[in-house]
Amino acid sequence: xxxxxxxxxxxxxxxxxxxxxxxxxxxxxxxxxxxxxxxxxxxxxxxxxxxxxxxxxxxxxxxxxxxxxxxxxxxxxxxxxxxxxxxxxxxxxxxxxxxxxxxxxxxxxxxxxxxxxxxxxxxxxxxxxxxxxxxxxxxxxxxxxxxxxxxxxxxxxxxxxxxxxxxxxxxxxxxxxxxxxxxxxxxxxxxxxxxxxxxxxxxxxxxxxxxxxxxxxxxxxxxxxxxxxxxxxxxxxxxxxxxxxxxxxxxxxxxxxxxxxxxxxxxxxxxxxxxxxxxxxxxxxxxxxxxxxxxxxxxxxxxxxxxxxxxxxxxxxxxxxxxxxxxxxxxxxxxxxxxxxxxxxxxxxxxxxxxxxxxxxxxxxxxxxxxxxxxxxxxxxxxxxxxxxxxxxxxxxxxxxxxxxxxxxxxxxxxxxxxxxxxxxxxxxxxxxxxxxxxxxxxxxxxxxxxxxxxxxxxxxxxxxxxxxxxxxxxxxxxxxxxxxxx
Amino acid sequence: xxxxxxxxxxxxxxxxxxxxxxxxxxxxxxxxxxxxxxxxxxxxxxxxxxxxxxxxxxxxxxxxxxxxxxxxxxxxxxxxxxxxxxxxxxxxxxxxx
Numbered sequence: 327x328x329x330x331x332x333x334x335x336x337x338x339x340x341x342x343x344x345x346x347x348x349x350x351x352x353x354x355x356x357x358x359x360x361x362x363x364x365x366x367x368x369x370x371x372x373x374x375x376x377x378x379x380x381x382x383x384x385x386x387x388x389x390x391x392x393x394x395x396x397x398x399x400x401x402x403x404x405x406x407x408x409x410x411x412x413x414x415x416x417x418x419x420x421x422x423x424x425x426x427x428x429x430x431x432x433x434x435x436x437x438x439x440x441x442x443x444x445x446x447x448x449x450x451x452x453x454x455x456x457x458x459x460x461x462x463x464x465x466x467x468x469x470x471x472x473x474x475x476x477x478x479x480x481x482x483x484x485x486x487x488x489x490x491x492x493x494x495x496x497x498x499x500x501x502x503x504x505x506x507x508x509x510x511x512x513x514x515x516x517x518x519x520x521x522x523x524x525x526x527x528x529x530x531x532x533x534x535x536x537x538x539x540x541x542x543x544x545x546x547x548x549x550x551x552x553x554x555x556x557x558x559x560x561x562x563x564x565x566x567x568x569x570x571x572x573x574x575x576x577x578x579x580x581x582x583x584x585x586x587x588x589x590x591x592x593x594x595x596x597x598x599x600x601x602x603x604x605x606x607x608x609x610x611x612x613x614x615x616x617x618x619x620x621x622x623x624x625x626x627x628x629x630x631x632x633x634x635x636x637x638x639x640x641x642x643x644x645x646x647x648x649x650x651x652x653x654x655x656x657x658x659x660x661x662x663x664x665x666x667x668x669x670x671x672x673x674x675x676x677x678x679x680x681x682x683x684x685x686x687x688x689x690x691x692x693x694x695x696x697x698x699x700x701x702x703x704x705x706x707x708x709x710x711x712x713x714x715x716x717x718x719x720x721x722x723x724x725x726x727x728x729x730x731x732x733x734x735x736x737x738x739x740x741x742x743x744x745x746x747x748x749x750x751x752x753x754x755x756x757x758x759x760x761x762x763x764x765x766x767x768x769x770x771x772x773x774x775x776x777x778x779x780x781x782x783x784x785x786x787x788x789x790x791x792x793x794x795x796x797x798x799x800x801x802x803x804x805x806x807x808x809x810x811x812x813x
Numbered sequence: 814x815x816x817x818x819x820x821x822x823x824x825x826x827x828x829x830x831x832x833x834x835x836x837x838x839x840x841x842x843x844x845x846x847x848x849x850x851x852x853x854x855x856x857x858x859x860x861x862x863x864x865x866x867x868x869x870x871x872x873x874x875x876x877x878x879x880x881x882x883x884x885x886x887x888x889x890x891x892x893x894x895x896x897x898x899x900x901x902x903x904x905x906x907x908x909x910x
Binding site for chain 2: 411424425426427428429520521522527535559561562564565568626628629631632633635636643647650652653654655657661662663664665666667668669670672673674676678681682684685686688689692699701702703704705706707708709711742743744747758759760784
């Protein structure tokens with residue numbers, strides 16, 4: 327069973343060396359999923375037959391010695407807001423329970439072309455709105471490290487699937503921390519690429535100026551490899567950037583000469599003291615590899631949560647207008663007019679958090695409030711971005727914990743939305759500024775993982791992948807697996 | 814941005830959402846609380862700062878002006894309420910909501 331918790335890089339090497347067959351691994355994986363899924367509930371849909379068929383094709387190619395891409399044969403889970411032809415895409419919402427993807431997202435086309443094997447689609451907060459996956463209208467995904475705790479969100483199913491040994495890799499989406507926070511809660515690596523690095527074509531939009539697709543993996547090396555598969559300009563996404571792909575071949579360079587800015591806010595009283603201690607220890611490891619660390623402040627950090635919770639709901643209220651009971655979604659059949667059908671369908675179809683954010687977004691965009699809220703938040707976003715760019719003129723990366731607290735219990739933060747929102751305070755800056763950010767495991771508190779976050783300037787993913795990889799060469803938090811999940 | 818008095822019924826109408834009166838009361842209380850935290854933004858000096866929807870403007874690359882069908886058949890994705898190539902909906906004109 328330990329084999330199910332190896333890195334994707336190791337697994338791919340075993341396929342290449344002929345010491346493992348893809349079909350055997352897929353069979354073993356689904357046996358494991360049958361045992362663990364009733365406890366963890368990571369997946370909304372599983373694709374066993376298609377996976378076995380694809381595995382058989384790949385085993386033939388390996389046998390013949392055909393040239394295959396580096397991650398060929400590796401099983402991957404997919405967040406359920408990414409289109410994959412012929413499969414359901416529910417976005418964790420009952421409103422889309424009957425929707426079947428009519429085309430492949432660009433990232434899906436790319437992973438299929440690289441021989442990765444989609445295992446299933448994972449649970450998520452409805453329309454990616456949430457930090458615990460409790461807002462899914464299907465099921466509560468559990469944190470494999472402690473089944474009484476949340477896996478984080480909104481890509482909670484993706485993170486739980488990798489942490490539970492139910493997939494080697496996963497694709498999530500990150501609008502305010504939805505890859506990095508669940509990765510931190512589940513002891514994994516989560517990478518939010520630069521805005522524009524990965525095509526959003528085929529990702530169901532939440533907040534279009536903030537959304538990015540990225541990897542959730544066990545090692546930084548795996549994240550770098552998967553990023554190299556999914557990155558690149560795409561003619562179907564006008565916001566995708568025509569930038570050179572990140573150089574991932576040199577991520578094992580020692581950190582000598584690298585300068586890292588440590589956010590002073592990492593030691594604020596709102597950050598759990600045990601997280602502060604783990605963070606300090608991680609800083610020492612980076613120093614021991616040659617990096618120079620200096621403490622800095624980010625004055626605009628105190629504004630990021632209100633800024634985000636104006637801008638993201640505003641964009642969501644516009645993006646979710648397309649779900650109207652006419653085309654993609656379920657419909658209230660009792661209405662007798664078009665207008666009432668749309669209102670009733672949306673009122674019944676969306677869950678409470680989504681409705682709350684649509685109303686909030688509509689409010690801040692409405693006449694009389696636009697300048698006070700939306701325009702002001704856009705300006706503050708620029709203030710924050712300018713502060714971060716100024717730091718990158720002097721430093722290669724910014725370092726802070728990924729989250730102020732470790733994973734929490736179900737229902738613990740549900741009654742007060744703001745308490746849930748402020749958990750995103752350290753992940754939101756990267757989305758607002760459009761820069762890449764990486765979360766890696768750096769400790770534990772009472773058996774629950776702690777995450778460390780590295781941010782770098784636009785399109786400098788290779789910088790933080792280098793730092794994260796070196797950290798993992800000098801630590802072993804990424805090698806720990808949740809005990810008890812297989813018993 | 815002083816003490817937000819939520820015009821919820823107007824906002825709900827704009828959002829095309831039907832919510833119950835219980836839900837409405839809950840949303841009013843929660844949104845007042847959330848909006849009170851937004852007041853903090855008033856302490857941020859944004860004099861001479863531009864409003865831009867995207868903070869990182871990379872050069873836009875236009876695709877060739879050729880007909881393509883990247884979206885597949887969207888109608889087939891949710892075939893309920895289809896009649897031929899059309900989505901069937903209730904009448905547009907009618908009494909009340």
